[in-house]
Amino acid sequence: MRKKTSRALCVLACLALQPMSHAAISLDRTRIIYDEQQKSVSLALSNENAKLPYLAQGWLENEKGEKLKLPFTVLPPVQRIEPGEKSQLKVQALLSAKQLPADRESVYYFNLREIPPRSEESNTLQIALQTRIKMFYRPKSLFVERPDLVKPWQESITLTREGDKYRVHNPTGYFVTLVDASQKYKGQTVSGFEAVMIEPKGNTLLNVSATQLGSAPALTYVNDFGARPVMIFNCQGSECRFSESKM
Secondary structure, X not given: XXXXXXXXXXXXXXXXXXXXXXXXXXXXXXEEEEEOOOOEEEEEEEEOOOOOOEEEEEEEEOOOOOEOOOOEEEEOOEEEEOOOOEEEEEEEEOHHHHHOOOOOOEEEEEEEEEEOOOOOOOOOOOOXXXXXXXXXXXXXXXXXXXXXXXXXXXXXXEEEEEOOXXXXXXXXXXOEEEEEEEOXXXXXXXXXXXXXXXOOOOXXXXXXXXXXXXXXXXXXXXXXXXXXXXXXXXXXXXXXXXXXXXX
16 A cells, blocks of 8 residues: 555656646647648648747548548648747648549548657656647538628528427538537527537437527537537427527
C-alpha cells in the first residue's frame, strides 16, 4: 500500500512540473465545404507559438474513424511551421471521387495534429493536440454559388411526433447538423439534448422529449459559414413545419 501511495505521489509531483498545454497550430475554419467543381481546397494554418517550431500533420477519416487514402489526399501530409509563421495545406480530390453519389453530399473528417519539438528538459510531458472537423463533399448538382441569397435548405426539414419524441425528416441532398433545441427562441436548451447530424434524404429521432420541446420547437443548425441560425417550427397535430428563422 505504501509503495502504491509513493508511486502515485511521484506521478503527481512530476505532472505538477508540467506547463499548461495550449494549441499552437490553428486552422482557419471549423468545417470544409468541398464543391465538385474545385480541384482542391486550401486550408490556412498558423503557428501561434512565438518561440517553437511545430510539425503539422493532416489526414482524412471516414465516419468510422478509419484513415483514408481515397478518394481524397492531403498535401503535404506533414510539414514544419516555424514560430509565428503561417502555411497552407490542400485537400485534393482524386479520380475516384467521381464515383461518389451525384445527388447528395458525402461526409468525411479532416484531422490536424500538431507535434511539438522534443523537449531538452527532464520531467516534461509533451502532448500532441489534435483538431477534427467535418468535410462535406458537395456534388455539382447541389452547388449553390451564393448560399446567402437563397432559402437555406435546412428550412426544408420537418418534424413528426412519434409518441413523446420528434422525428426529424431531411428531404434534401445536404447534411443538416442540429446543435441546440429549446421550447422557444433564446430559450434554455432542453435537458439532455445532444447534437445530431441528419444525413441527406434521411431521418432520425431527437433524443429529448417532445413534451419538453412543446408545439413550437426552436432548433439551431450550423450553416456553411459556421453561423448558428435558429429555426422556429409550428406544429399542427403530429406534424411540424418551418415557420421562421432568427439569428
